[in-house]
Amino acid sequence: MAEKALRRTLSLNTLALIAPLALFLSLAVLSCHDDDGSPEESGPRVGIVYDSVGKGDGSFNDSAYEGIKRAKEELGAVVSEETTDGTESNREELLKSLAEDSDLVIAVGFSFESSIKKVATANPDTNFAGIDILQRDNSPANFASLVFNEAEGSFLVGVAAALKSETGKVGFIGGVCATSDRLIEKFEAGFVAGVLAMVKEINKNMELETAYLSQFSDPQNPDGPPDISGFFSPDKAREVAEGMFNGGSDIVFHAAGSSGAGLFEAAREFSEREGNSKVWAIGVDSDQYNTADEPVREYILTSMLKRVDTAVYNIVKAQRDGEFSGGTVDHYLANDGVGYATSGGFVDDIRELIEAPKASIVRDLFDVPTVPVKGCREPQTYNLRY
Secondary structure, three states, X not given: OHHHHHHHHHHHHHHHHHHHHHHHHHHHHHHOEOOOOOEOOOOOEEEEEEOOOOOOOOOHHHHHHHHHHHHHHHHOOEEEEEEOOOOHHHHHHHHHHHHHOOOEEEEEOHHHHHHHHHHHHHOOOOEEEEEOOOOOOOOOOOEEEEEEOHHHHHHHHHHHHHHHOOOOEEEEEEEEEOOOOOHHHHHHHHHHHHHHHHHHHHOOOEEEEEEEEEEOOEOOEOOOOOOOHHHHOHHHHHHHHHHHHHOOXXXXXXXXXXXXXXXXXXXXXHXXXXXXXXXXXXXXXXXXXXXXXXXXXXXXXXXXXXXXXXXXXXXXXXXXXXXXXXXXXXXXXXXXXXEEOOOOOOOHHHHHHHHHHHHHHHOOOOOOOOOOOOOOOOOEEEEEOO
16 A cells, blocks of 8 residues: 555656656747747848839849848748839838838838838838938938949949950940939949940940930929839830841940840840841849840840849848948948859950959049939940040
8 A cells, every 4th residue: 555655656746847847848849830830930020122023023123032032041031022013102001011010121122212211210110221222311210221333343344345345336225214313324334434444455446325215204294203114124125235236236234124134135136147246245233144044145245243132131130130220331342242243154264354443443443433424315325435
């Protein structure tokens, strides 16, 4: 009888020890998994709104997506994604909605300038960041401008174009002329400067022609809605590029978002036409040799890299680490915020000649111009002479 009582006492004591341990282990297991059994994301809650072109442009928006994807994988960011329909009311609505459940909200593109600053002001406990959105005088303390020196990167692909051109004539296709921050003109200014810098080196004159696919505002109706269709008009870009190639340009650089697909196709078609010499396209933002359709890749000489992916990742990391700060965050050659692509190996033979001016820019030995000499409302021709 005493032996049975002893066994019972031991069992109760053992249970008393095991029960809390079992409960602890159960809670530990539950705390490591969501309801669906997947690991819990522990990073910042991030909302991101792409501009109306959206993901799949192989350029600007896709680069932002690469940055947010990396933030999810490496920082455990909990991400909500939206794409605006292009109206101001929708931009504001999406930003407001994301701000309710996010630590950080990112807007991709200059068209969000008014809406994001308004929403940021109304939500001081949430941080906001905008790609290509300037600070100006009306920016709240919780807003960061993620901006780039597009001219520096464009200078380098201008150098490449001048060195590779066989005809001595190259072209530039801009997406939208005269936005509020004159964004695309910065690409043009840098590209022209890069070509001009090589004119003396190669000891021959160069001609450079430019064309823009849409005008942000109509001079005859300045209060009308802005026209940003130049960023998603591949058919129009193809038509303009065909005219440039037929006119003697053998390399054309675009800064026109998803419209660049039209340039790539035009380069392929012209090159494969009987009796024609090979012509080249230069991509923008992403390394478009890797993002464009396979049949056109062999016609993409290089791409001007605008590291939107890095900017997005870094601002999410700053949020996670408690280091977010409002104000301007610059991206330029010296911190690898812009650059040029080497995929395909088409610029390998001139890489040293590109790296030399790049080093001079990084060392602040000269400044690349950011404003073109000529206007963008009409096609222009630059005669660059040594």
